[in-house]
Amino acid sequence: MSYLNPLRLVFAGDFQADVSTVNNDVRIYDNTTFEDRFQELFVNAYPAGNPDIIYNGYWNPVGSGAFRIINSTVRGVYYQDGSSATTPINGDHSVGLYINGSNNRVGAKLVDLDPQWQSSSEIWGLTIRLSDSNGKDLLVGQFEPAPFRDLWLNRQQGNIADWDQPASAAFQSVLTHLQWATDLSQYRFLQELKEVTEAFQGENGMLSIMINTFAYKRDPKVNRFSLGRLVGAIGPYVPNEPHSVVIGRRMVPKILPNQNPLRHKINFFNGTVDQPSSSIFLDLGNALPFTIENENQNNEYIEMCDLGRLRLAVLCPQNETYPAEGDQVTKDHNFILLGNEIVYQYDQDPDWLNRTAGIWSTKIPEAYYPLVFNQPLALIQMIDNSNGTVLIRESENGLLVRADNFVNRVEPGNTIDVTLFAAQYGQPLPHANVIMSLATPEQEAGMPVDSKDHPLAPIPYTNIPAEAVIFPSSLTTHNQGKAILNIKTTDPNNPRGYIDGQIYQIIYLLDRQPSNQQHILDGAILLLFNTYQVPEQPTWLEHIQPIFQQYANLYPIMSKKLVDLSNYESVKTHRAILDLAFSLAPSDPNYMPVGRDLSDPKRTTILKWLRQKNSDGTYTLAYGSPSQQIVSPCKMTVPDQPISRSADKNISSPTRNYKNFK
Known part of the structure; x- marks a missing residue:
């Protein structure tokens, strides 16, 4: 009983993804080779593919990371008895309700796991509100952070303008912490949805939601810059179902x-x-190609x-x-x-x-x-x-296996559990053998464009060292078709040099299931951080500035609008707000850093530095001595054996296929 249910509402409208694009290229993360131009808009970018393009910070270098649902309304409701309505009717004014984000905090954030895995961008801190024309909330829920799935690069066909984004993808998740209006007497659909939700889960129930995104505009010269279209659905959620994927019939x-x-x-x-x-029920919301002929x-x-x-x-x-x-x-x-x-x-x-x-x-x-x-x-x-x-x-023999919580940030030494669901012709598949393997080392990931003006830093490999992630080579599903992939980790020992941690992709397949039956980006994806020792006395020069400098480089909107993270005096002036932002839960839209790519020990170090006081109660904010500021050459791990590659680079690198979708 996901959103693919007789009882569901559907909505349509716009979304805004005001992402920063400075971090589109992993090489920009290297503080020692960073150039100021990487914070500037591209030059000579029309038409797309022009060899004279100077990419700089790509198409939105001052993006805030915000993700917003705007101009969206309920377009149809479908009842338990099989009837439906696409206009308001007597006893139900659900059609026409507004679908909004939060009205009491900043917008949600759309972030990548890592510049070398831009293929599962996640929505964090999104509130979903159904409200009437007077702004009265009838239903409010919190969107559980979720990445997009089923990326499709060429959905938009026909006349595609320069720098249009022809790709599309789908976000499936659950709405938690539901708040219902006390009087739903004029909203038959919401009454039915509330009754079903509480019957299955009690008062602390959840709802299932799908958001399909497409027709995104990346051209800063057009009126709809940073806007795209969306359609979606909300329906009941049943306990023990996955949160971010449908386990049913897979086409x-x-x-x-x-x-x-x-x-x-x-x-x-x-x-x-x-x-x-x-x-x-079929979900064709992210399946059929479209065209926009009249721009x-x-x-x-x-x-x-x-x-x-x-x-x-x-x-x-x-x-x-x-x-x-x-x-x-x-x-x-x-x-x-x-x-x-x-x-x-x-x-x-x-x-x-x-x-x-x-x-x-x-x-x-x-x-x-x-x-x-x-x-x-x-x-x-x-x-x-x-x-x-x-x-x-449908897939061969009706076989399907997919992971639910498939994108994870992991501290070295910790263990992560990824839940796998297997089915055959839509029914749970017990006692099935699931085969796991680590993807081959990849260097092209995170380098979206080859150009004459590319950054000078070397490009790291992903998926090495392999011994830093330990997992079984196979699992057997239990009676409900579920299996838990237990992944143990150790310190990867800074294999990428100038960027923290390493990206690992663990591929899974059912035994005897052909690999071409699985979406190429399906897998268990980990950002495994490096080991980092929290210092007894953090100082600006030795510990804080190297971290803050990278964020100052990657998110110029911070220095332009709030605080220059590369400048000690600016950071000192804004100590209190930085303390607040770094201490929030990652699910909070005000959490810092926006990319959620800071390890726990480094965040602890930052907070320790921000909070240490002198004997008179003033904040220490220890500066350190110039001898503590260490700038060392980048050292990277390379594979023991050369990597064989397909002649078609688009096939050899799933991450490269992403092509700046965010």
Whole structure:
């Protein structure tokens, strides 16, 4: 019972991602080779790909990191009895409610785990509010920090302006600490949602939420700079389900040899079978390509690309083999249709994506129930009433394994548990063997652009030393199809030199599951910090300035608007506000640093320095002597063996594929 549920609301609108882009290139993290121009906007950047571009700090060097939901409203509500409404009706004014962020604190933050893993940007500190036209809150919840998934690089088709972002991705999470208005008598949907939530979980329940983001503008010359479109859904959450992923029916595009694995004609997407309502639900919100032909409009209506007449079907085996993507198939021989045509085309329903968030459902005829639970589903591109082509189909043998809490920041010596969920044709898969392996060392990650003006620092390798992460090579799921991947860690010993810690990607697959059935960015991702000893007496020159200098370089908005972290006197003047920001919980949007990339011992050192007092009660803020300021050459770990690479760099580096999506 995730948001893919008979009981759900859908919303649509805009989002703002005012991210800083100075940290797009890992080489900029090196304090010793940093140049002032890295805090400036790119030069000669049109058209994109111009060899004379001077990239500097890319397209938004003074970004604040803020993530905001704006101009968003409820576009449809779907009730438990199967009925729905897309306009306010008697007894329910839920349609038209505003979806807002917090009104009593700063906006949420969108941050990367690391410059060498920009493929799972996370939303931190987001409040979701449903309010009426008078600003009265009817439902408030806290968005549990979550990264995006199912990145798709080429979703936007057609006429794409320079520096438009053609990629899209989806954020799935839960809303916690729910606050309901005392009087919901005019909001039938919210009443039903509250009753179901409390019936399953009591008063401290949670809700499931999905946010799909796309059509983002990176051109600082256009009115919609830093804005994009979103559609989403909110529905019930049932205990023991994952928070950030749907474990159901997984549709997998066919990846051809030498094909960029993040570029498809249709993207990975999920579905579920809801047994109480005898229905199938598909989430196409991040699955179908679109185009924006009129750039003078506000992108309210997204025109879905015409993929023909689409029908959901159950595939039938021929000689124990099911049809593959691209195969020509015939009704009742190769497939059995389920439900009516999916009407997504702009000329038939221009508001389809906004009104449905891309969620489509149909009842399952009782006679087909055994087929649905034992044979793969597919979308058929109909040629006529009886024949068609398999556009995309469910994973081989209906197999699926995905991690829930897959992005983690870890102190050396600590252990992290990542929960894996396995299923077959949507049902929990017990006693399944899950195979784990560490990704190969990668150097291209975090170097998004090769240019004549690139930073001078060397590029570190990721995933080394391998012995710093210890995990089993295989696991067996228990009766509910779950397994816990226990990852032990040790000190990686500063393998990247000028940037703290190391990035590790642990890849998982079900035994005998082909690797091309998994999204290339699926895995357990760790930022493992270096060991750091908290000094007895921290000083500015030896301990604080090297840390603060890096943040001053990476986030120029701080020095321009608040405090120059590279300057002792400026830091001294703003001691109190820095103490507050560094002492907040990471989930607080005011937490510092915005990137959540500071190890606990270093944060403890900073707070210790900010809080130490003299005997007269004044703050010490020890400066230290110039002899303590050490600037040493960068030393990095390199692999013992040379790394073989594909001729196609876009395939060899999943992180490079990200292409500044944030």
